[in-house]
Amino acid sequence: MSLTALPAMHREVRLAAHAEGELTSSHFLVAEVPVPQPGPGQVLVRTRLMAVTAAMRTQMTGVKLPMPSFVPGRALWGAAVGEVVAAPDGGFTPGELVHHPYGWREFAVAEESVLKRIEPDALPMPAAHLSQGATAWGALRRAAGIRPGDTVFVTGAAGGVGSMAGQIARRLGAGRVIGSTSSERKAVRLRAELGYDDTVVRGAGPIEHQLRRAAPDGIDVLLDTVAGEQLTAALELARPDARFALVGALSTQLGGDGSITSPAGLDAGLIITRRVTLRGFGRYAHPDLAEEWTREFGKGLRDGSLVFPHALLRGIAQAPRALCELTQGRHTGSVLVEL
Structure with missing residues (x-):
């Protein structure tokens, strides 16, 4: 997708209010906002897949945590796989797949330093890069x-x-x-x-x-x-x-x-x-672990000795439902959203 073909607006999921008790759709807001533009050292990414995890439920509470909490009125974030759309400084190439930390939105601008390039042959399917x-x-x-x-x-x-x-x-x-x-x-x-x-x-x-x-x-x-x-x-x-x-x-x-x-x-x-x-x-605390696991996981997926159980919901509007269903124990394996 070229910059000239980009839509003017995209959707992101925001925290409507801190969550107490059972998590429901009322804790989320799907907002339409302008597609962001990358600056120096930044990359524009179109999100293809995102993960929802139990930690996100904790981040919605407002209690003091050892990690940043979500803020009411602002977009949530989390592990995602995306496609590079624009990289003004040339560190990445449009069309490349990358791992980025800004799920819960259709497009994201990220610093080059936080992106991890996904080697095309590392795993048989992009979704497997969001395995836990x-x-x-x-x-x-x-x-x-x-x-x-x-x-x-x-x-x-x-x-x-x-x-x-x-x-x-x-x-x-x-x-x-x-x-x-x-x-x-x-x-x-x-x-x-x-x-x-x-x-x-x-x-x-x-x-x-x-x-x-x-x-x-x-x-x-x-x-x-x-x-x-x-x-x-x-x-x-x-x-x-x-x-x-x-x-x-x-x-x-x-x-x-x-x-x-x-x-x-x-x-x-x-x-x-x-x-x-x-x-x-x-x-x-183990930054080298991802590469080690990817090698082992790729080998296992290809020879059939490992499988990747996951549930896949489609469309960013389904992301709140995905997290609610995770908290209700509705699925086996990872819970992902395809955008």
Whole structure:
């Protein structure tokens, strides 16, 4: 698309008001605004795909966070794949695909320094560049250090991270992989397609009792995206020298005030006597992780040993619905919007 063929206006999704309680369409506003023009050192990008994540629900609350929060009246943002439209300084070429941080709008102006060029053959499909598999890969390989034969428990196993984590744990040599999820419908898919040997279903009885049935000899590794009761139950089943990688707190992020804070009662005696390691993991602290994961992911997608579960909604007007449905647990895998 040339500059002369650009529309004068485009759409962006703004935060209408800080979110409290259940997230609804009333928390969003789809606005029509002029297409921005790039200045020196900037690139104009047309967004093709964008991701919605649990962290975005937290950013809508106005509570104090370790990352920037969304501001009422202004556009939201997030990971996206876009096509370069104009690059006045020549650092990029029109038509190139790039990874950029300004989803939730049809066109975006970005500094050249924040764009990451997408190699055409890196992954079989552009949508796969929005996978959350890098977090699962890093948490299991670097933070938890899976060993051959380990029993692994993944909480929130049907989410963007968890739906990749079962496959990755198996790929790294785990002997048994157990996942928690919110429904038996999702549990069936986890066991049939996504690398899980057994499942724990929230609401089907105490988590600890279900986990004891699924892992009678205990667990060696936890990848925790949920916290709360599930983290506490995992500690009760921890084997000596177990390694816990904590990457999220969905038990509070997707409901109530959306806070990232999720208090859990942990038995210090168990942590000490069983020598359990608890480590927080954030992909942002590992800038080299994306390239490493892309190589592994591309190989797995091409030979069929990995799949990318995701839901795809079409049109920017569907972006609010996509995030609302994510918070309601309607989908398995990553939730993406095609613009």
